[in-house]
Amino acid sequence: MSPLLEVRNLSVAYGAIEAVRDVSFSVEEGQVVSLIGANGAGKTTTLRTISGLLRPTRGDILFRGEPIHRKAAHEILASGIAHSPEGRRLFGRMTVEENLQLGAYVRDDAAGIEADMRRVYELFPVLGERRHNKAGLFSGGEQQMLAIGRAMMSKPKLLMLDEPSMGLSPIMTQRIFDTIKELQSQGTTILLVEQNALAALALSDRGYVIDLGSTTLEGPGTDLLADQRVRAAYLGEG
């Protein structure tokens, strides 16, 4: 069986500057896969290219065996990939509920949307209690919950989370990682980009190290955690 997502020799450039060079990785259905690497390694660019916001200069992106790298962003979302971008990027002047409704924009099953919204509120009760408040008024951790909830509302086959722990307290970070585990157990496949490599690899089925725009190492999360090079470069040991 082919993987859910397969990225082959992907290169992406901003003008003359190549941000991603020859990155390859794949995500099997049901897995949590992490991309780790230093700042500026091209992780965010990779996700933005998968979701159609950027065009690759070379390489292929296959989703369920179909090439998607020439599709528009709104078509890619509709085909089953949701992307919760770096910095959360909520619609701050809209309410929690409106943000979730926008997450479900492509769906027209009102009852199903309602049920999924309740599911988000169960997962994150604080959002349910304040569903009519503007998203911009929430704390960083609460906004991250909403960002994940919003991305889940399209019922994606693949959920891409870009730096979900950025700027959060350790307790909040733990909650977010617990949530990722829980989403996986409910059957969502997750592609995770994290600077917090330790926490990310600990819950990942597979990890890829992206360095200077290329994939340099790959393996099961626990193996990478034990890898001396990874520990030296990304986990602050050496």
Place this chain on the structure above:
Amino acid sequence: MTTLLQQLVYGLILGGTVGLIALGYTMVYGIVQLINFAHGEIFMVGAFGALATFTWVIPEGVKGTWYITLPLMVIAGAVVSMVLALIIERLAYKPLRNAPRLAPLITALGVSVALKEAVRLWYPGATAPLPFPKAFLAGNIDIGPVVFPKTGLLLIVVTIVLTTLLQIYINKSRMGRAMRATAQDPDVARLMGINPDRTIVLTFAIGAVLAGVAGVLYGIHLTNISIDIGFQNGIFAFTAAVLGGIGSIRGAVIGGFIIGLVKTIAGQYLPGGTQYDYVWIFVVLIAVLVFRPQGLFGETERVRA
């Protein structure tokens, strides 16, 4: 006192026209950050479209029956304006979607001149002002010594009703949510599955329909139209949109009413009279922008991550 109240009435009527046009400026700016300088001419062409419909389409027998001609002319004006705006968007603005912002702005100015000259060249008799049919109740409502023209009242009521409907549409409907999302963060809107082209087309269409309706009601109220009404009212409306806070629906309409009132009151009471009433509009604009650069109801520009 009577003079003041009378000028207030005229100010509100002008304000209604300006406010309806200003909605198009503010909505388009909110979605694509373009000051669509051709929008005033879309208002003008809407009025001419309705006049053409009256002259050549509506049968002689019903021309005197306002409750038949008025809706037909309003629909004609709205449709002509909308079709024109969509053609302009497709041919002139869409190819420049990713160009530097100055390019579509200059294009808009060019489109504006082209539209005005096209009407001058090809609309029979448009080199001079043309009489516009009285497709509504004539006469005034007398409030004591103050007279309220029925055509002017129609303009104000329509402005308020359409603005209210627009607000509800934008705040409650699915497409309205998509428009707000695109205005706030176009990239993330795409990540939600929103097709930016559809949102942009819808925005241009709504703005143009409002301008077309305004053009028809304006013609009915003043009983004549010329090719110059687009530029003049377009500038007022653009100013109203900036004054109210560009991007804000409420701001555009309130800005329109403020401009209408400033123009008539200043024309009556301030030195220079009606010859200088334009000047005071811009004095008010400058004064507001000094203290509130984002306009009365505008959001302060925020740096995005």
